[in-house]
Amino acid sequence: MKKQLVILLSISLFAFQNMYSQSSPDYSGGLKIKFDEEGKKYLRVISWAQVQATYTDEVPEDASHINFNLRRARVLMFSQINEKFLILSHFGLNSLNSGSLSPTGKGEGSQLFFHGVWAQYNVAKDHAVGGGLHYFNGISRLNNQSTLNMLTLDNNRQSWSTIGLSDQFARHLGVYGKGKFGKLQYRVAINDAITNGLDAREPEANGAAVYGGKRLLGSKDAGFAYAGYFDYNFLDQESTFLPYKVGTYLGAKKVFNVGAGFFLHPSGSVRMDTNENLVGEDIALFAIDAFYDAPLGEDGSAISAYATFQSNDYGKDYLYSxxxxxxxxxAHVGYVFAGDLTKARFQPYVSLASNSYDAVDDNRNIFGIGVNSYLSGNNSKLTLEYQHQKFGESKNGTVTLQAMIYL
Structure with a gap:
């Protein structure tokens, strides 16, 4: 264990030195191409990459404790013809590792796919409607989380509550409306649920529900899902231009939001009764949350905190992954130490999660502790995190070092 940690720390120092030489403290982010003098017609391109080295406690005897992972490689582009219309495309890959690499780069794990493609029409100054493969999700802030500026190493996985079950990688195909009334922001959507999701199980007589309503019952009864999220911005107002919620502002804004959201999928799950008849069960997820991010003085120190409670009804005794x-x-909380914005800044943090399931007596408990080293704000950072997960008799701890740059 000590030897592996030394290796990880050595990698950290190497990455730190090389990334700091490329840091840009005054960088505004992205490439913007203007097609008119006023800048109302433009194309903007953003690209980012997250590379990880992970040490895992519990592995098979013939497996290494350390592995490398290209966690995310993404490109996001959006363009406006004028202030009324917008089109966005987001593509990339996730979690490319030695097991998903292919000799010629043609395997499934090596392939790019669309994370989002949608068109939008602004019906008024603060209100818009759109459609396509979109990310205007319900339930909570974390289900709309940006992957560019997360406080923790990665998002709380259970907060992406329908990923692969009713959607394509947390994106639904449907229509949405979004905007704000004063300090109250909203997003609502009607979506066509995925037919062949990750849960490919077949129901068993008098057994637990499976998430396969559209596949087993058809689109007439189980085709559509409905989602919404509403948050009240008490202090500084957050942008509603794109759907991606910021994880930490590093004290650049003073934000305090309270939100609530839902996800409803009628007959989204299916179970089999004692007579072997298939019965649809409604999926209903609800959450409340709060987010606070603010500077603590003039010296650059800041605090960021988030907490949520979520009620999950996927059907009778549902349990999958x-x-x-x-x-x-x-909940998670982080503290940015005072420092010069043009130099490295450090943000230690802790996170806690507890998931209870009707189907079993044990909770899934996850504890994380880590530190972010910001070399150019969220545009260039290193994260070192230890996470411990316990679920029943299963216990596992991981140490992960991640380097991220986005341009």
Whole structure:
């Protein structure tokens, strides 16, 4: 264990030195191409990459404790013809590792795919409608989380509560409306649920529900899902231009929001009764959350905190992977030490999650502790995190070092 940690720390120092030489403290982000003098017609391109080295406690005897992972490689582009219209495309890949690499780069793990493609029409100054493969999700702030500026190493996985079950990688195909009334922001959507999701199980007589309503019952009864999220911005107002919620502002804004959201999928799950008849069960997820991010003085120190409670009903005794009928509590808090914005700044943090399931007596408990080293704000950072997860008799701890740059 000590030897592996030394290796990780050595990698950290090497990455730190090389990334700091490329840091740009005054960088505004992205490439923007203007097609008119006023800048109302433009194309903007953003690209980012997250590379990880991970040490895992519990592995098979013939497996290495350390592995490398290209966690995310993404390109996001959006363009406006004028102030009324917008089109966005987001593509990339996730979690490319030695197991998903292919000799010629043609395997499934090596392929790019669309994370989002949608068109939008602004019906008024603060209100818009759109459609396509979109990310205007319901339930909570974390289900709309940006991957560019997360406080923790990664998002709380259970907060992406329908990923692969009713959507394509947390994106639904449908229509949405978004905007704000004063300090109250909203997003609502009607979506066509995925037919062949990750849960490919078949129901068993008098057994637990499976998430396969559209596949087993058809689109007439189980085709559509409905989502919404509403948050009240008490202090500084957050942007509603794009759907991606910021994880930490590093004290650049003073934000305090309280939100609530939902996800409803009628007959989204299916179970089999004692007579072997298929019965649809409604999926209903609800959450409340709060987010606070503010400077603590003139010296650059800041605090960022988030907490949520979520009620999950996926159907009778549903349990698949990390998702199940029950409830979830999650929270994290981070503190940015005072420092020069043009130099490295450090942000230690802790996170806690507890998931309860009706189907079993044990909770899934996850504890994380880590530190972010910001070399150019969220545009260039290193994260070192230890996470411990316990679920029943299963216990596992991981140490991960991640380097991220976005341009």
């Amino acid at each position: 990390a998702y199940g009928t029950g409830s979830m509590v999650y």
